[in-house]
Amino acid sequence: MVLSTTRYIDAAVTQLRLERHEIRDEDVVRLSPLEQRNVNVLSRHTVIGSIPHEGLRPLRNPDASGLDDDDDGADED
Structure with missing residues (x-):
C-alpha cells in the first residue's frame, strides 16, 4: 500500500508540474504516503477492488463535480 500510494503521489506531483503549477521541492520532501486515508500503521487498509490493470x-480530475464516496471534503485528523 505504501509503495502504491507513493507512486500515485509522485504521479500527481509530476502532473501538477507539467501543468506549470508551482511545486516547491521543500514541500515535496514533506509528503508522506503514511498520511493518506488508505494507509495506516495498524495494517488496516481501505482498498476498493477493481479489474487488474497495467500501470x-x-x-482524479480535481475540477470534476462530486467527491469520492467516502470523502466529505474535510481533512481527517
Whole structure:
C-alpha cells in the first residue's frame, strides 16, 4: 500500500508540474504516503477492488463535480 500510494503521489506531483503549477521541492520532501486515508500503521487498509490493470490508474480530475464516496471534503485528523 505504501509503495502504491507513493507512486500515485509522485504521479500527481509530476502532473501538477507539467501543468506549470508551482511545486516547491521543500514541500515535496514533506509528503508522506503514511498520511493518506488508505494507509495506516495498524495494517488496516481501505482498498476498493477493481479489474487488474497495467500501470497507474488515471489521476482524479480535481475540477470534476462530486467527491469520492467516502470523502466529505474535510481533512481527517
